[in-house]
Amino acid sequence: MWDDIKSVLTFAAFRPDADDPDLAWSKRFDGRKTLLLNISRSQVSWRSINRRGKLDQSGSHEGDLADVASQRGEEWRALTEGGWCAVSLNNRFIISLENGLMRADNLSHLLRTNPRSVLGPKYDRGKRYALYHHTDTTASMLLACEDSMIKVTEDVLRGVGLKPGRICCGLFAMMEYAIRSIAESSRGQAPGSYLLIAACEGSIAALAQQDGQWRDLRCRSGLGAEGVETALQIVSPLVAKAPPGTPVFFVSDGQDAAFRTTLMEQLERVGARDLTQDDLMWKIIGEH
Amino acid sequence: MSQFLCHDFKTPRTDMSRRLPGSMRLVPVLFYVVSLATAFFIFKDVRDLQEAEKQRIASVKELEDLTMELTKLDEEKSKIDNELFRAQAVAKWVEGTRVLQPITVAIARAMPPETNITELSLERSPDLPAQISLLVRMINATVAEVPKIEGAVNRLHYRTHSGQQAKQGEQVEFRSMLVWQEQ
Numbered sequence: 329m330w331d332d333i334k335s336v337l338t339f340a341a342f343r344p345d346a347d348d349p350d351l352a353w354s355k356r357f358d359g360r361k362t363l364l365l366n367i368s369r370s371q372v373s374w375r376s377i378n379r380r381g382k383l384d385q386s387g388s389h390e391g392d393l394a395d396v397a398s399q400r401g402e403e404w405r406a407l408t409e410g411g412w413c414a415v416s417l418n419n420r421f422i423i424s425l426e427n428g429l430m431r432a433d434n435l436s437h438l439l440r441t442n443p444r445s446v447l448g449p450k451y452d453r454g455k456r457y458a459l460y461h462h463t464d465t466t467a468s469m470l471l472a473c474e475d476s477m478i479k480v481t482e483d484v485l486r487g488v489g490l491k492p493g494r495i496c497c498g499l500f501a502m503m504e505y506a507i508r509s510i511a512e513s514s515r516g517q518a519p520g521s522y523l524l525i526a527a528c529e530g531s532i533a534a535l536a537q538q539d540g541q542w543r544d545l546r547c548r549s550g551l552g553a554e555g556v557e558t559a560l561q562i563v564s565p566l567v568a569k570a571p572p573g574t575p576v577f578f579v580s581d582g583q584d585a586a587f588r589t590t591l592m593e594q595l596e597r598v599g600a601r602d603l604t605q606d607d608l609m610w611k612i613i614g615e616h
Numbered sequence: 617m618s619q620f621l622c623h624d625f626k627t628p629r630t631d632m633s634r635r636l637p638g639s640m641r642l643v644p645v646l647f648y649v650v651s652l653a654t655a656f657f658i659f660k661d662v663r664d665l666q667e668a669e670k671q672r673i674a675s676v677k678e679l680e681d682l683t684m685e686l687t688k689l690d691e692e693k694s695k696i697d698n699e700l701f702r703a704q705a706v707a708k709w710v711e712g713t714r715v716l717q718p719i720t721v722a723i724a725r726a727m728p729p730e731t732n733i734t735e736l737s738l739e740r741s742p743d744l745p746a747q748i749s750l751l752v753r754m755i756n757a758t759v760a761e762v763p764k765i766e767g768a769v770n771r772l773h774y775r776t777h778s779g780q781q782a783k784q785g786e787q788v789e790f791r792s793m794l795v796w797q798e799q
Contacts (some may be wrong), residue, residue: 341635393659458625459623479627495624497623500623
């Protein structure tokens with residue numbers, strides 16, 4: 329009772345809840361320091377957001393999350409107020425194309441609380457899901473991430489005094505962001521064709537759109553730094569199938585500049601445009 | 617891109633309550649406004665109370681001063697009344713006194729030429745200045761001179777009381793008390 333009164337009198341009851349997934353990260357933590365973590369198969373990287381909402385300190389550590397967290401936990405706690413962090417999982421997920429999935433205003437809430445009602449027979453108990461719908465067709469991108477990995481991640485972070493306010497997939501978020509950017513830049517024009525390739529810390533996804541329809545999507549997570557060849561093998565069939573002149577967009581983020589450079593060199597041969605911005609993945613998960 | 621919201625698949629919380637609507641911000645705002653107003657009025661009332669207490673003390677002091685002054689004035693008035701009473705007594709005494717010379721002249725003129733006044737005494741009573749004790753001794757006079765004397769003093773608005781006349785040889789003595797008659 330006293331806490332409720334206190335929260336009303338301090339206006340805390342009117343501020344966004346730190347744990348509310350329906351609000352952008354920047355709104356939830358306006359004026360507070362937070363931590364962004366990107367967890368890959370064998371590496372954890374992080375950026376902090378200062379009170380002015382700008383990206384601040386950064387770092388990375390090779391190793392499994394549990395090991396890294398035990399060594400860096402104290403440092404991470406110092407970078408955040410209240411222990412809140414946003415986590416990008418970059419391993420053990422798969423992105424696929426689906427058709428005819430439910431579309432509703434509270435879809436994201438349903439996906440978290442009752443995913444079977446959204447996915448029907450496609451639902452797997454051992455996975456957690458995120459969806460991104462094509463704006464003009466019934467196609468959707470479906471992200472499925474290992475439930476056990478999410479739970480382990482939450483437990484490890486809680487063990488070092490951190491509270492995960494968001495757990496997402498950085499690569500999927502970059503795909504969403506890039507698709508929206510392309511759609512906004514071509515607004516008013518007839519639905520076109522393009523090939524979108526996104527890479528994040530050794531994970532890669534490629535989406536092919538033809539005549540306004542999503543035709544193919546290929547994804548591999550946790551390739552690692554030496555996975556350039558594998559990445560090219562994933563992308564090549566899509567490039568080969570695309571009609572000549574189809575724009576190719578590339579967007580990437582990650583610590584390994586060599587992976588990005590090598591991949592971009594190959595994609596430049598088919599006229600790929602690099603949409604990459606500095607700290608794009610961090611900006612997406614730390615702002616939106 | 618502002619409407620873009622990053623997906624989230626963390627374990628959902630069940631204890632999360634809905635945020636209060638923005639319009640409810642009026643509640644804490646009003647609370648603070650009322651609190652500030654209450655504090656202001658309490659402060660103002662305390663100041664007024666202190667001021668009133670000061671004024672009360674000043675008024676009491678002023679009342680005491682005025683009471684003392686009134687007492688002093690009463691004493692002075694009492695003194696003045698006393699002086700007035702005494703002055704009135706003196707004035708009354710002075711008022712009661714009359715010049716004696718006209719009586720002397722009137723008695724002398726009332727006597728016939730052959731009568732000699734050997735002694736004429738007018739003695740004013742110290743307590744009742746309006747009463748004058750008259751003594752006239754005459755030679756070659758008769759008792760008939762006494763009414764003349766009385767008539768003369770009556771014309772001067774004196775009335776004779778307790779008149780006594782005596783004749784010893786050729787000397788006639790007349791004693792009387794003259795009392796001034798107010799007009």
